[in-house]
Amino acid sequence: MEAHDFVDKVLVLEELEKRGVMDDLVILSQILPLHDRKKVMAAECLSNSTKGQGTRDFVVSDMHRVTFTGDYESLMGSPVVENLSDLAKDLPEGAHTFLQKLMPKPGVYRYHPYKGVKCWEVSGFCSLLIQSAPFPGGTKKIRWKGAIKPSAVSETTRYVEPTLPIEGLETSSDKLPPRLPILVLAYCITPEGETKELILGLPTLAKHRDQSPWVWTIDLLKYAETLSASSTTISAMGAPMADYSQVPVVPDAHVKLKKTAK
Incomplete structure (x- = not known):
């Protein structure tokens, strides 16, 4: 795919499906x-910052599990069925049901944290970053903060829209993700600690409140429900599993990148 093609959500989704990332x-x-039950039980005695950090730890740990990186990198070469107990360690009951569906993909993921930012490189395609979103505004009100993410988002904006001028961006390559553009895994939890949102999106700059921080997003919770419902229906009919890369499970929202104010 060409860099500018990342503006097209359908094309990116198809590529991620093809690679097994979805x-x-x-x-x-x-x-x-x-993890929600554990978080809710502890919510009364935890501060918002502590709950937020705990959720981030869960997201990072679970991301390592599904990509076989970090603590689970050594399990990549063995059948998943032989490693379920290790993959599900410290997870609540029921995790085995989902983890046994994993298909290890040697060479697809590389865990590459930089400057404190958790980053997974999808070989030859993009980088995946994690970002929390505020409650109640959620992912629509997310803002790119910190020393690294604003620059990374700026560079991604320029990368997918080469003709769009980005003011004041002078960033050395060692301060950016190993592969651009970046896609962000953003999540939002309720004050009680329950998972409210989990999305994947192409970020862009938003300097004003009325500007969207996203070019496009995919609701991963709804995406999973759609696949589950489709699988159940097809199985009941006795038909072979469909190629979901051809199913536009998430309607494309044609959102134009914002123009930098003069």
Whole structure:
């Protein structure tokens, strides 16, 4: 794909499905809510910052599980069925059901944290970053903060829209993700600690409140529900599993990148 093609959500979705990345993100979206009961039980005695950090730790840990990186990198060469107990360690009951569907993909993922930012490189395609969103505004009100993410988002904006001028961007390559553009896994939890949102999106700059921080997004929770419903229907009919890369499960929203104010 050409850099500018990332503006087209359908093309990106098809490429992620082809590489098996969406399958892994579906499993992530299924096991992440399993932590909610633990978070809710502890919510009364935890501060918002502590709850937020705890959720981030869950997201990072579960992302490592589904990509076989970090603590789970050594399990890549063995059958998943032989490693379910290790993959599901510290997870609530029911995790095995989802984790057993994993299909290890040697060479597809590389865990490449930089400057404190968690980053997974999808070989030859993009980088995946994690970002929390505020409650109640959610992912629509997310803002790119910190020393690294604003620059990374700026560079991604310029990368997918080469003709769009980005003011004040002078960033050395060692401060950016190993592969551009970046896609962001953004999540939002309720004050009680329950998973409210989990999305994948192409970020862009938003300097004003009325500007969207996204070019497009995919609701991973709804995406997983759609696949599950489709699988159940097809299985009941006795038909072979469909090629979901051809199913536009998430309607494309034609959103134009914002223009930098003069």
